[in-house]
Amino acid sequence: MLAAPVDAVPDAPGLIHEPKWDGWRCIAFREPDGVYLQSRAGRNLTTYFPDITRAVRTLPPGVVLDGELIVWERGRTNFALLQRRVTAGRALLRLAHDCPAHYVLFDLLADTGGEVVLGLPLSERRARLEQLLVDAPTQLTLTPQTTDTQQVSDWLVNWTVAAGIEGVVTKRLDSRYDVGRRGWWKFRTRLVTEAIVGGVTGSNRSPLTVLLGRFDRRGRLRYTGRTHPLTDAQREQLGGMLSPLNPLQHRTAAMVHPWPEPLPASWSGQLERPEPLRYVQVEPTVVAEIDADVAFEHGRWRHRVRYARARPDVSVYDVPLLLGEEGSYFGEP
Known part of the structure; x- marks a missing residue:
């Protein structure tokens, strides 16, 4: 599911807001015999993120997740360190150890056992995702959500520089997950x-x-x-x-x-x-x-x-x- 750009953060009943992370969009498939990571463009990212595949392996088989791959450096996302995963070659494992990636999750496409949940409202998918991550490794992080416009303003004023987020993504709480459709809204600072x-x-x-x-x-x-x-x-x-x-x-x-x-x-x-x-x-x-x-x-x-x-x-x-x-x-x- 994609987000359409807007010139202002939408404000209406039934909407929820999340930070727009500065990383790589990634779908994670927890398969019976392993993990497969796929970029937004369909590229196989699995081999570049052994630390993330190891973390996703702790989840039940059949689970499919949607989120953003990021790397932190001194409290701020560092896109260059993320890119180095692709060019690191033999230094990949050392890079993953020294500069571990995090997978910031914001949606659930399939639950335990492969139960497809695309048709459920976002609020229910979110609740299931929260339950899945209760005992998950710290590298699997649930993205913050808020309906408070003051919190959104704080993200836009303070987090964009301090943490490196790009803006805000807004979604309807009752929306289903439509693959390939622009059903969300994104506001870039x-x-x-x-x-x-x-x-x-x-x-x-x-x-x-x-x-x-x-x-x-x-x-x-x-x-x-x-x-x-x-x-x-x-x-x-x-x-x-x-x-x-x-x-x-x-x-x-x-x-x-x-x-x-x-x-x-x-x-x-x-x-x-x-x-x-x-x-x-x-x-x-x-x-x-x-x-x-x-x-x-x-x-x-x-x-x-x-x-x-x-x-x-x-x-x-x-x-x-x-x-x-x-x-x-x-x-x-």
């Missing part, structure tokens, strides 16, 4: 902020998307993310402000461009790695106002951001520092 234009796809006169950066504490411009495609009006406005950075300009440019071209595939932060990204480097003197969510790792936004407009009134030196190096996430002192 977002903020309006600024970043420096360091490159574009397309051309500098007609940019399609924008590659963004911020300075770190040493004054080096670091790549922080990429925008969604620009509108025609945005392309026209920004294209008239960009200056190309070619080899002959490096000595006279306001700042030397520090990013490789093409942009490495690993910088995208996705599970399925794309090809290296060809782009046009520009002189990093233009500031862009953007709308971004709060999911970031290694100083980069993991999801594409929304480009709003250029800010010729703002100096690149007034843009907040690299994500994680500001006084606070929101760039406040």
Whole structure:
């Protein structure tokens, strides 16, 4: 079951709210002879999470669970450590020992013995899930739920930065589980902020998307993310402000461009790695106002951001520092 994006947290009788965890969605099948972990896209994750399969083995055969795989580091979810499970190779068992994963559970698809419970209301599926987890290992965690809008506000204001959640998922207590249907709602915490234009796809006169950066504490411009495609009006406005950075300009440019071209595939932060990204480097003197969510790792936004407009009134030196190096996430002192 999936969640449709919304611009505000729904508030009506019969609704329940849960934190939206920053991890990998996973369905766990407790089979008679073992455990099978499946990603949202249908990928087999079993071999990458021996610690989770061991924990799920303690549950009765036939059980099918829905939840989110996460890894904690110093009290906050760390998406990069989650990704390392796929590339760890022979170091996987050591990684699982040093940085154990947790499986945050929020639904039950089949109960003990394989009893399918998709048609039961969420409130009853939740009650059964709670009972299943009474004596379960600590790595199997039940996600919090609330009907209190004040609690939801606390999650959005405090948990997004401190714990690393992305927002809130809202569900109907009387809803059945419809596989593949968007019957839930998800609200992502977002903020309006600024970043420096360091490159574009397309051309500098007609940019399609924008590659963004911020300075770190040493004054080096670091790549922080990429925008969604620009509108025609945005392309026209920004294209008239960009200056190309070619080899002959490096000595006279306001700042030397520090990013490789093409942009490495690993910088995208996705599970399925794309090809290296060809782009046009520009002189990093233009500031862009953007709308971004709060999911970031290694100083980069993991999801594409929304480009709003250029800010010729703002100096690149007034843009907040690299994500994680500001006084606070929101760039406040």
